[in-house]
Amino acid sequence: NAGVTQTPKFQVLKTGQSMTLQCAQDMNHNSMYWYRQDPGMGLRLIYYSASEGTTDKGEVPNGYNVSRLNKREFSLRLESAAPSQTSVYFCASLSVGSYNEQFFGPGTRLTVL
Amino acid sequence: GQSLEQPSEVTAVEGAIVQINCTYQTSGFYGLSWYQQHDGGAPTFLSYNALDGLEETGRFSSFLSRSDSYGYLLLQELQMKDSASYFCAVSPPTGRRALTFGSGTRLQVQP
Numbered sequence: 001n002a003g004v005t006q007t008p009k010f011q012v013l014k015t016g017q018s019m020t021l022q023c024a025q026d027m028n029h030n031s032m033y034w035y036r037q038d039p040g041m042g043l044r045l046i047y048y049s050a051s052e053g054t055t056d057k058g059e060v061p062n063g064y065n066v067s068r069l070n071k072r073e074f075s076l077r078l079e080s081a082a083p084s085q086t087s088v089y090f091c092a093s094l095s096v097g098s099y100n101e102q103f104f105g106p107g108t109r110l111t112v113l
Numbered sequence: 114g115q116s117l118e119q120p121s122e123v124t125a126v127e128g129a130i131v132q133i134n135c136t137y138q139t140s141g142f143y144g145l146s147w148y149q150q151h152d153g154g155a156p157t158f159l160s161y162n163a164l165d166g167l168e169e170t171g172r173f174s175s176f177l178s179r180s181d182s183y184g185y186l187l188l189q190e191l192q193m194k195d196s197a198s199y200f201c202a203v204s205p206p207t208g209r210r211a212l213t214f215g216s217g218t219r220l221q222v223q224p
Contacts, residue, residue, distance in 0.1 A: 033211055033212075040121075040216070040217075041216050041217070042200055042202075042214035042215050042216045042217050043156065043200070043212075043214045044214075045211050045212075045213075048211045058211060090155060090156070100143065100144055100146040100158075100161045100202070100204055100212065101146070101158045101161065102156075102158065102212060103158075104155040104156050104157070105155060106154075106155050107155055
């Protein structure tokens with residue numbers, strides 16, 4: 001049982017490049033989330049998916065797109081990276097029957113030059 | 114909307130007790146959660162208060178008072194490994210169940 005996994009762990013992009021961050025969970029959770037965390041700050045919600053086939057915007061969705069490929073996988077895409085998107089990105093899933101216990105992946109540390 | 118405020122830093126001595134406060138402004142929520150995050154690591158769930166009062170989990174306790182829009186995390190018998198950032202979080206009463214996090218309190222435990 002790996003929990004929530006994310007790839008890659010680290011990435012450096014140049015402004016304007018695109019990339020996809022991958023996330024998968026093996027806990028049979030319905031809801032999945034993408035957050036970003038900037039230095040000294042809490043996590044801010046980018047997008048979430050309440051169930052397979054549905055996605056919705058969070059607090060800071062501009063510049064990102066998501067795909068809920070199946071129940072296990074939820075990917076985040078940066079179409080044209082900007083330096084303001086330099087951050088640590090965390091994927092999370094919500095424990096079934098819970099309102100508050102989220103399980104987080106190890107994070108992707110992204111630098112945009 | 115929802116907003117949560119926490120002190121940015123707290124310092125305490127090994128073996129002591131420390132309280133990390135969280136005040137919030139929200140139109141409603143299911144409960145108050147606490148997460149721990151070590152440097153370079155992912156947040157991990159610590160505790161959850163659905164109702165007012167104190168919840169105890171080992172050395173950690175969490176408290177909620179909805180009437181005062183206030184909660185706290187209490188850490189007892191501090192250990193060096195407790196040095197980390199602690200975040201309070203709430204989720205809205207309807208819809209997406211996505212958490213809104215406070216900006217976090219960095220706890221430094223000194224020998």
